Amino acid sequence: xxxxxxxxxxxxxxxxxxxxxxxxxxxxxxxxxxxxxxxxxxxxxxxxxxxxxxxxxxxxxxxxxxxxxxxxxxxxxxxxxxxxxxxxxxxxxxxxxxxxxxxxxxxxxxxxxxxxxxxxxxxxxxxxxxxxxxxxxxxxxxxxxxxxxxxxxxxxxxxxxxxxxxxxxxxxxxxxxxxxxxxxxxxxxxxxxxxxxxxxxxxxxxxxxxxxxxxxxxxxxxxxxxxxxxxxxxxxxxxxxxxxxxxxxxxxxxxxxxxxxxxxxxxxxxxxxxxxxxxxxxxxxxxxxxxxxxxxxxxxxxxxxxxxxxxxxxxxxxxxxxxxxxxxxx
Numbered sequence: 001x002x003x004x005x006x007x008x009x010x011x012x013x014x015x016x017x018x019x020x021x022x023x024x025x026x027x028x029x030x031x032x033x034x035x036x037x038x039x040x041x042x043x044x045x046x047x048x049x050x051x052x053x054x055x056x057x058x059x060x061x062x063x064x065x066x067x068x069x070x071x072x073x074x075x076x077x078x079x080x081x082x083x084x085x086x087x088x089x090x091x092x093x094x095x096x097x098x099x100x101x102x103x104x105x106x107x108x109x110x111x112x113x114x115x116x117x118x119x120x121x122x123x124x125x126x127x128x129x130x131x132x133x134x135x136x137x138x139x140x141x142x143x144x145x146x147x148x149x150x151x152x153x154x155x156x157x158x159x160x161x162x163x164x165x166x167x168x169x170x171x172x173x174x175x176x177x178x179x180x181x182x183x184x185x186x187x188x189x190x191x192x193x194x195x196x197x198x199x200x201x202x203x204x205x206x207x208x209x210x211x212x213x214x215x216x217x218x219x220x221x222x223x224x225x226x227x228x229x230x231x232x233x234x235x236x237x238x239x240x241x242x243x244x245x246x247x248x249x250x251x252x253x254x255x256x257x258x259x260x261x262x263x264x265x266x267x268x269x270x271x272x273x274x275x276x277x278x279x280x281x282x283x284x285x286x287x288x289x290x291x292x293x294x295x296x297x298x299x300x301x302x303x304x305x306x307x308x309x310x311x312x313x314x315x316x317x318x319x320x321x322x323x324x325x326x327x328x329x330x
Contacts, residue, residue: 024145110168115315118157158297171305182301188294189268193245
């Protein structure tokens with residue numbers, strides 16, 4: 001009797017796939033397309049099948065930087081991999097999906113701008129069932145393309161820009177690279193801020209902890225590490241109330257955790273920041289009901305990539321932040 005080798009649960013043997021490029025992938029590089037299409041396949045393997053010529057576009061071998069065009073036929077070879085658990089979007093509650101409509105600040109055929117609530121991640125994963133992108137796709141199943149133009153942290157609230165067409169995404173990314181996008185935040189910090197305006201330039205290094213969590217730290221400007229990134233923010237004092245300060249922040253560069261890291265380094269940690277903040281203070285604030293980080297993306301200004309209209313989208317300061325300020329002013 002011959003025993004057949006049993007496959008581990010979740011193990012998948014793909015067949016050759018021929019994918020025809022639609023508008024959602026028009027203009028995208030082949031490597032990025034494959035990374036998105038083969039979500040659970042390691043990037044190293046994706047680049048391996050590209051270099052070997054197993055991936056073909058219109059029956060021809062292509063290099064990793066090849067840009068796809070509408071109606072291109074992409075041959076994707078069989079790939080062995082272990083499929084991760086995939087969240088069923090149909091299980092998203094009506095209230096979760098409604099959250100997107102209730103917090104939409106602007107929408108047309110090319111863009112969607114949300115006032116993202118604090119506590120909602122931009123993507124699902126790492127213990128988070130549904131992020132902004134998953135909920136948008138569940139609320140608008142007729143649309144194939146939704147991509148983040150930029151990111152804000154899970155615990156940060158405020159303006160978040162999503163592209164509904166690749167042409168819009170490319171145009172907005174160009175504006176970001178050329179520093180033509182206006183971003184203003186409001187933040188409540190621990191400490192009495194005295195300067196009306198302060199420009200902060202610090203070099204930042206992003207690291208991963210043993211448990212895979214990202215963290216950023218300030219490094220000396222003479223560091224030769226190529227991973228070190230320059231960061232610049234301009235801080236404006238709005239008001240001092242008690243032992244706290246409310247600041248406006250205009251960011252010139254968009255580094256990971258930029259505002260949080262800079263303020264912590266300056267000795268003015270953001271209230272409620274569980275990664276760079278004052279932990280004993282945060283614990284005492286939670287006891288009186290403050291359960292979020294007091295950082296809010298207030299404004300986003302840019303030129304519409306298709307209509308060329310100048311837009312300035314504003315998200316009002318959330319009630320839980322304005323009420324905290326009002327209580328501590330008295």
